[in-house]
Amino acid sequence: MTALLNIHNLHLEIQQGTTSLPILRGVSLSLQPGEVLGLVGESSAGKTMIGKATLGILPSQGVITDGEILFDGADITHISVKARRRLLGTDMAMIPQDPMTSLNPVFRIGSQIADVLRLHLGLKSKEADQRVLELLDNVHINRPERVVKLYPHELSGGMRQRILIAIAFACRPRLIIADEPTTALDVTIQRQVLRLIKELQVASGTAILFVTHDLGVVAKICNRVGVIHAGRILELSSARDLFEAPTHPYTQALMAATPRYDRPNSALNPVPEALVSALWDDVRSYDRGERSVDTGNA
Amino acid sequence: MTAASLLRRLMLSVPTLFGVLVINFVLLRVVPGDPIAMMIGPGATPEDIQNLREIYGLDQSIFQQFLFYIRDLFNGNLGISISMRQDVVELIGGRLPVTLELAFVAIVIALVGIVGFGITASMWKGHWPEVLIDAFSGFVQAVPDFLWGLLFILIFGVLWAFMPIFGRMDLTVEFDPATQFYLFESLLRGDFVVFASVLQHIVLPALSLALPLIAVGTRLLKSSIIEAMAQDYVQLARVKGFSHFRIVVSQAFPNALIPTVTLTGVQMTFLIGGTVLVERIFGYPGLGNMAIDAVINRDLPLIQGIVLTFAVMFIVLNILIDMTYAFLNPRLRHD
Numbered sequence: 067m068t069a070l071l072n073i074h075n076l077h078l079e080i081q082q083g084t085t086s087l088p089i090l091r092g093v094s095l096s097l098q099p100g101e102v103l104g105l106v107g108e109s110s111a112g113k114t115m116i117g118k119a120t121l122g123i124l125p126s127q128g129v130i131t132d133g134e135i136l137f138d139g140a141d142i143t144h145i146s147v148k149a150r151r152r153l154l155g156t157d158m159a160m161i162p163q164d165p166m167t168s169l170n171p172v173f174r175i176g177s178q179i180a181d182v183l184r185l186h187l188g189l190k191s192k193e194a195d196q197r198v199l200e201l202l203d204n205v206h207i208n209r210p211e212r213v214v215k216l217y218p219h220e221l222s223g224g225m226r227q228r229i230l231i232a233i234a235f236a237c238r239p240r241l242i243i244a245d246e247p248t249t250a251l252d253v254t255i256q257r258q259v260l261r262l263i264k265e266l267q268v269a270s271g272t273a274i275l276f277v278t279h280d281l282g283v284v285a286k287i288c289n290r291v292g293v294i295h296a297g298r299i300l301e302l303s304s305a306r307d308l309f310e311a312p313t314h315p316y317t318q319a320l321m322a323a324t325p326r327y328d329r330p331n332s333a334l335n336p337v338p339e340a341l342v343s344a345l346w347d348d349v350r351s352y353d354r355g356e357r358s359v360d361t362g363n364a
Numbered sequence: 365m366t367a368a369s370l371l372r373r374l375m376l377s378v379p380t381l382f383g384v385l386v387i388n389f390v391l392l393r394v395v396p397g398d399p400i401a402m403m404i405g406p407g408a409t410p411e412d413i414q415n416l417r418e419i420y421g422l423d424q425s426i427f428q429q430f431l432f433y434i435r436d437l438f439n440g441n442l443g444i445s446i447s448m449r450q451d452v453v454e455l456i457g458g459r460l461p462v463t464l465e466l467a468f469v470a471i472v473i474a475l476v477g478i479v480g481f482g483i484t485a486s487m488w489k490g491h492w493p494e495v496l497i498d499a500f501s502g503f504v505q506a507v508p509d510f511l512w513g514l515l516f517i518l519i520f521g522v523l524w525a526f527m528p529i530f531g532r533m534d535l536t537v538e539f540d541p542a543t544q545f546y547l548f549e550s551l552l553r554g555d556f557v558v559f560a561s562v563l564q565h566i567v568l569p570a571l572s573l574a575l576p577l578i579a580v581g582t583r584l585l586k587s588s589i590i591e592a593m594a595q596d597y598v599q600l601a602r603v604k605g606f607s608h609f610r611i612v613v614s615q616a617f618p619n620a621l622i623p624t625v626t627l628t629g630v631q632m633t634f635l636i637g638g639t640v641l642v643e644r645i646f647g648y649p650g651l652g653n654m655a656i657d658a659v660i661n662r663d664l665p666l667i668q669g670i671v672l673t674f675a676v677m678f679i680v681l682n683i684l685i686d687m688t689y690a691f692l693n694p695r696l697r698h699d
Contacts, residue, residue, distance in 0.1 A: 121603055123599055123602055123603060147608070151605045151606075151607065152605075153605075154602070154603050154604065154605040155603065155604045155605030156605065158603070159603060159604075160600065160603040162596055162599070162600055164596055167595060167596040167597065168596040168597055168599075168600050169597055169600075170597040170601070170615055170618075170619070171597070171619065171693075171694070171695060172618045172619055172622075172692070172693065172694055173618075181604070181606075182604045182605070185604065185605060185606065186605060217694040217695070219694070219695050230600070233600070233604070
């Protein structure tokens with residue numbers, strides 16, 4: 067079986083003027099159809115950029131300097147805008163991080179789901195409206211015929227995230243990039259939303275690249291997990307292996323650092339400083355190596 | 365905007381109008397210049413002057429004059445023009461439609477320009493259309509409306525004299541209007557010869573008024589669209605597979621309109637004020653042109669009437685803008 071998504075040795079830099087800042091340092095991963103792959107790491111580890119590079123929505127300063135992204139066997143690293151648009155919405159979708167700002171404030175909920183159906187499935191208004199109600203029902207929204215007439219500001223964050231999930235699954239994509247979809251929600255809603263994503267994922271067989279900094283989320287939803295630090299994947303294994311026998315010291319430290327709700331008085335265990343500086347030494351020597359290779363080529 | 369909030373806005377405009385009345389009334393009477401002296405020739409005797417002062421009530425205290433003025437105002441009476449010896453309400457009624465038509469055409473031109481340039485500049489952000497439009501709006505913004513009027517007269521009326529630069533329509537064209545809304549009336553009656561002539565006369569003054577508004581509005585709309593393009597919902601629209609054009613026009617533009625309308629609305633009141641000088645320059649027989657004559661003649665009742673009319677126009681325009689704003693922004697619809 068060929069991998070649905072195959073990222074090979076991806077290098078990405080933020081370039082501004084003459085300075086450039088490496089973000090991804092040779093990321094490789096693959097995602098099978100129907101699989102949920104978690105990407106965990108600290109803030110600025112580059113996990114969101116992997117998702118954005120896959121969708122082709124990098125900020126203008128973000129430049130892929132090396133490596134390739136294959137979708138369904140085809141290289142999509144540098145495809146044209148038109149070819150990209152044929153993939154987006156139909157084959158690939160996204161569940162964004164912040165439900166409060168990801169819906170257009172001036173349009174009704176119904177039309178924001180219907181537009182993608184009309185664009186890609188060519189549905190007429192009536193059919194699209196009918197399908198919207200079904201999709202809202204699938205994400206367990208009560209009285210969908212009332213909700214479609216509402217504007218985003220009239221809904222709670224959890225409700226909006228359900229709407230965004232409905233939009234992501236609307237055209238039955240093969241791959242969904244979920245970029246910290248539960249981070250902006252409070253803890254009780256997080257559980258419901260995670261359960262919902264898992265439920266829809268199982269029912270539809272969609273593959274999900276699940277970006278998060280929350281190991282608890284990873285445990286609940288992912289088949290495999292990649293631990294990412296400073297733009298490099300340190301460890302990539304099945305979720306069970308990762309939790310039962312983490313091999314990389316950084317993963318072990320991350321696990322130990324997770325606060326325990328059942329032991330509220332125990333001291334926090336931050337990632338040891340020695341480990342952090344060792345990791346960064348490694349990153350710096352990697353960057354030096356990159357640069358010497360570049361000059362060698364030139 | 366609900367009926368209740370509309371009513372509240374109208375109630376709130378009462379003190380505003382009263383303030384305008386007071387300031388206008390007092391200012392006109394404390395500044396130097398005597399309307400009676402302007403009225404009669406140098407040979408008048410002191411008795412003649414005194415008699416006229418009594419006829420127009422100018423011998424009483426300012427406070428008493430004001431009370432009479434307010435009383436008459438409630439009876440729909442704005443007094444008799446000193447210089448033209450006609451009822452002020454009638455005079456204004458004959459000129460107001462002319463100015464309203466001019467302002468309407470100017471605003472339509474401005475809106476078309478703002479939307480066209482604003483969308484074009486943000487579509488091609490960082491490329492020559494944006495640079496060109498930025499340079500254009502920066503230059504236009506620096507030149508006031510009446511100067512554009514003079515420039516247009518020089519260019520289209522003198523150098524290449526193919527546009528009319530004076531009056532409201534060709535005097536050779538026959539037209540027997542029922543109202544003073546020549547443009548609308550001729551259109552509704554299907555009289556296209558008149559319509560063409562009126563339109564030809566209105567274009568240059570309207571364009572002079574519209575240009576500064578276009579400049580300000582275009583910059584606002586462009587930066588608002590660019591700001592909206594950085595929002596999360598635009599990113600989602602991109603992931604939905606929408607084209608760049610569709611994202612700009614159907615996703616970012618409706619949101620960018622909200623701040624643009626608010627700030628351009630303020631500019632529109634400047635446009636109304638601008639009609640005074642522009643009408644004068646183009647010999648356009650509107651309210652503003654009459655206002656200048658009224659000031660020259662120290663025609664107190666007429667000035668008061670015109671200022672009151674302008675104040676009402678500002679208030680109505682502001683209410684209209686607020687209604688548009690509520691229409692564009694669903695977050696404001698439930699109050």
